[in-house]
Amino acid sequence: MTKKRKKVGVALSGGGSKGIAHIGVLKILEKYNIPIDLVSGTSIGSVIGALYCSGYSIKKLETLFTEDKREWKKLFDYTFPKHGLIKGKKIEKFIEEELKDITFKELKKPLYVTAFDIENRQEIYFNKGSVGKAVRASISIPGIIVPVENKKRILVDGGIVDPIPTEVLKKAGAEIIIAINVNERDVKKPKFEKAVNKKGKKKVPGIWKIASKSFKVMAYEVYMYDLTKEEIDFIIHVPTRNKDMMKFSKKDNKKAIKDGEKAAKKSLEEIQKATKEGPFKELLKNLEKLDEKMQKEKFKTLPSGNITKNPKKKIKEKDKRSV
Numbered sequence: 001m002t003k004k005r006k007k008v009g010v011a012l013s014g015g016g017s018k019g020i021a022h023i024g025v026l027k028i029l030e031k032y033n034i035p036i037d038l039v040s041g042t043s044i045g046s047v048i049g050a051l052y053c054s055g056y057s058i059k060k061l062e063t064l065f066t067e068d069k070r071e072w073k074k075l076f077d078y079t080f081p082k083h084g085l086i087k088g089k090k091i092e093k094f095i096e097e098e099l100k101d102i103t104f105k106e107l108k109k110p111l112y113v114t115a116f117d118i119e120n121r122q123e124i125y126f127n128k129g130s131v132g133k134a135v136r137a138s139i140s141i142p143g144i145i146v147p148v149e150n151k152k153r154i155l156v157d158g159g160i161v162d163p164i165p166t167e168v169l170k171k172a173g174a175e176i177i178i179a180i181n182v183n184e185r186d187v188k189k190p191k192f193e194k195a196v197n198k199k200g201k202k203k204v205p206g207i208w209k210i211a212s213k214s215f216k217v218m219a220y221e222v223y224m225y226d227l228t229k230e231e232i233d234f235i236i237h238v239p240t241r242n243k244d245m246m247k248f249s250k251k252d253n254k255k256a257i258k259d260g261e262k263a264a265k266k267s268l269e270e271i272q273k274a275t276k277e278g279p280f281k282e283l284l285k286n287l288e289k290l291d292e293k294m295q296k297e298k299f300k301t302l303p304s305g306n307i308t309k310n311p312k313k314k315i316k317e318k319d320k321r322s323v
Contacts, residue, residue: 009174012045014159019044024260114158
């Protein structure tokens with residue numbers, strides 16, 4: 001009898017446009033028949049996760065982000081920064097067009113989207129209702145994209161407290177968790193410097209660039225903490241150090257997908273061992289059971305009065321991650 005395989009959950013991190021690399025990782029996992037039973041995502045991870053779980057093939061995802069005629073920068077509807085630099089209406093429209101008002105119940109695979117209640121300081125897990133509304137809440141980067149109201153909660157990007165949502169997968173029943181991280185630290189060592197009154201010639205970046213770069217640096221420490229959680233079995237790090245998190249050009253998206261593929265291939269062998277029951281090991285287990293059964297039958301036929309010990313000791317195997 002073949003042992004039932006373990007349930008696999010995949011957590012997709014935030015990271016702006018760098019999260020397009022998730023497509024490359026999913027592509028390799030699918031290509032090498034790594035099962036994906038549950039998906040969680042925050043920010044851009046929730047976008048990729050929602051499209052994937054709604055039935056988008058990897059090919060369709062690649063086409064959407066690398067060949068689609070629309071200009072991604074036009075999805076950014078800038079506004080006077082009262083609640084955020086971007087209204088988010090055009091992004092919301094894009095999500096609605098692609099997901100077509102689908103609910104969590106209608107998805108092909110279970111999906112968990114995270115957001116953060118900024119007033120009550122509480123992480124929110126979405127697994128019911130409108131997928132589009134949940135994703136829109138999850139991508140609301142504080143100070144950049146206007147927050148979302150849902151059931152009297154003001155919601156922002158879930159990545160500010162849980163940038164790689166693995167805990168929700170554990171709660172949902174995942175036995176093996178693969179965390180995909182697209183963020184890297186890009187901060188140099190501290191340096192002593194003299195403050196001068198003389199006006200410099202270097203041009204100060206715009207508010208958009210300052211906000212996005214600052215968010216990237218601040219979020220890094222949270223990411224590193226998230227990756228130490230006990231429930232994570234495998235971490236796939238995608239190198240994205242030189243990629244601007246708010247740049248969605250087709251050329252950059254293609255590179256991100258390729259980077260995701262390369263990173264996934266490095267972890268492939270270990271993941272395959274953990275998610276599949278090896279036929280050789282299964283054969284050994286069955287032979288051991290048969291041997292034990294034969295030994296028991298042999299003892300039953302021994303003459304009464306003879307005291308015979310079982311020559312074969314039962315060896316307990318440690319519960320290992322890989323099989």
